[in-house]
Amino acid sequence: MTTRKSINTAIIGFTVSMSLISCATVRQPLTNEERRMISEVGGNVELFEELLKSPDNGKINSILVFKEGRLIFERYRSSHDRNMLHDIRSSTKAITALLVGIAIDKGFIKSVDDPILNYFPERLHSNTDFTSIRIVDLLTMRSGLDSDDWDPSSPGNEEIMYTKDSWIDFFFDLNVVDKPGEKFRYSTAGVVVLGELISRASEMPFEQFADKYLFQVLGITDYSYERTPVGEIDSGGHLKIKSRDFAKIGLLVLQQGVWEDQRVVSERWIREINEPAVAIPNAPLTGPYMGYLWWQEPVINGEVRSFQSRGNGGQYLIAVPDEKILGVFTGSAYNNDKQYQPFILMKQYVIPGLRQ
Numbered sequence: 001m002t003t004r005k006s007i008n009t010a011i012i013g014f015t016v017s018m019s020l021i022s023c024a025t026v027r028q029p030l031t032n033e034e035r036r037m038i039s040e041v042g043g044n045v046e047l048f049e050e051l052l053k054s055p056d057n058g059k060i061n062s063i064l065v066f067k068e069g070r071l072i073f074e075r076y077r078s079s080h081d082r083n084m085l086h087d088i089r090s091s092t093k094a095i096t097a098l099l100v101g102i103a104i105d106k107g108f109i110k111s112v113d114d115p116i117l118n119y120f121p122e123r124l125h126s127n128t129d130f131t132s133i134r135i136v137d138l139l140t141m142r143s144g145l146d147s148d149d150w151d152p153s154s155p156g157n158e159e160i161m162y163t164k165d166s167w168i169d170f171f172f173d174l175n176v177v178d179k180p181g182e183k184f185r186y187s188t189a190g191v192v193v194l195g196e197l198i199s200r201a202s203e204m205p206f207e208q209f210a211d212k213y214l215f216q217v218l219g220i221t222d223y224s225y226e227r228t229p230v231g232e233i234d235s236g237g238h239l240k241i242k243s244r245d246f247a248k249i250g251l252l253v254l255q256q257g258v259w260e261d262q263r264v265v266s267e268r269w270i271r272e273i274n275e276p277a278v279a280i281p282n283a284p285l286t287g288p289y290m291g292y293l294w295w296q297e298p299v300i301n302g303e304v305r306s307f308q309s310r311g312n313g314g315q316y317l318i319a320v321p322d323e324k325i326l327g328v329f330t331g332s333a334y335n336n337d338k339q340y341q342p343f344i345l346m347k348q349y350v351i352p353g354l355r356q
C-alpha cells in the first residue's frame with residue numbers, strides 16, 4: 001500500500017490522575033492537576049494558560065510537554081485522543097536515522113562512510129555512477145542526485161516518486177548532477193534507500209529490525225509503516241504512531257540513547273546525529289542546520305539550542321537538552337504556514353515557562 005504524505009516508567013510521574021489531562025482539548029483552560037504538575041517542576045502556570053489562548057492552535061492535533069522526563073502537559077484536539085495513530089510524515093526520517101545508528105552499533109553496517117553500492121551490488125553497472133555516494137551522504141541529504149523535494153521541477157521530487165511502483169528503482173534511475181557530499185537537496189528518496197540498506201545489511205525486513213531493536217525496547221506496539229506497490233517500506237515518511245509513543249523517540253535522544261537503564265543506541269551516535277553538519281540554503285547563519293536527518297536550531301534569541309524532527313502539517317519533536325524540555329506536536333496544517341505554530345508556542349510559552 002502507498003499513500004501520499006505525509007510511556008513506560010521512563011516518563012516519570014505519570015499516574016492514573018494524568019488521564020484528566022488527556023481528556024482536555026487544546027483550547028480548554030488548565031485543570032487543577034495540570035497546574036499542580038507545572039508548578040512542581042518550577043514552571044510558570046500563567047504562560048501555559050496564555051498558550052491555550054493562542055488563536056492559531058486550531059490545526060494542532062496534540063501537544064505533549066515534558067520537563068526532566070516528566071509529562072506535565074497533554075492536550076488533544078477534540079477529534080483526537082491519546083489512542084489515535086498519527087501520521088508523522090517526515091519525522092519518520094529521524095527514526096530511520098536512529099535505526100542506521102543501531103545497525104552500526106550492532107555491526108551490521110561498518111561505517112557511515114560505506115559506499116551505498118556495498119549494499120546494492122546489482123546497481124554497479126547502472127547508467128549512473130553511484131560509486132561515490134556514501135551512507136553519510138544520504139543521512140545529510142547530499143547525495144549529488146537530481147532529487148529535491150523542495151523543487152517541483154526536480155526529477156527526483158517525492159511527488160513523482162509516489163506515482164512509481166518501486167521507489168528504490170526510482171532512486172537509482174536518477175542522475176548525478178553534483179559531487180556527492182557537497183550540495184544539500186531535501187530528498188525523501190534517499191531515506192527510503194536507507195531503509196532498504198538497513199534491511200540488506202541486517203538480513204532482516206526493515207520493519208522487523210525496527211521492531212526488535214527500537215520499538216519493542218521502548219514499549220511501542222501499535223504503529224504502522226506504509227509500503228510501496230511492490231512492498232518496499234516507506235522509511236522516509238508516513239509512519240503512524242501514537243503521540244505518547246512519538247514522544248518516546250524524543251525522550252530516548254534526550255536521554256543520550258538510554259531507555260529505562262538499557263542502552264538502545266550509542267551515545268556517540270546521538271552526538272553525531274545532532275551535530276549541525278549541513279547549512280540549509282537561504283537560512284540565517286544561526287540555523288536551522290541538518291545533522292543526520294535531525295534538525296538543529298536555536299530557539300530563544302539565537303542562544304538556546306534545540307534538536308528537532310520535522311514533518312509536514314506540524315509533526316514535530318522539539319527538544320531543548322540544556323533545559324531538559326521536550327515538546328511533542330502532531331497536526332493537520334499541511335502545506336501552509338499554520339504548521340509552524342508549534343515553534344511559536346515553544347518559543348513564546350513552553351521554554352520561557354519552564355526555563356530554570
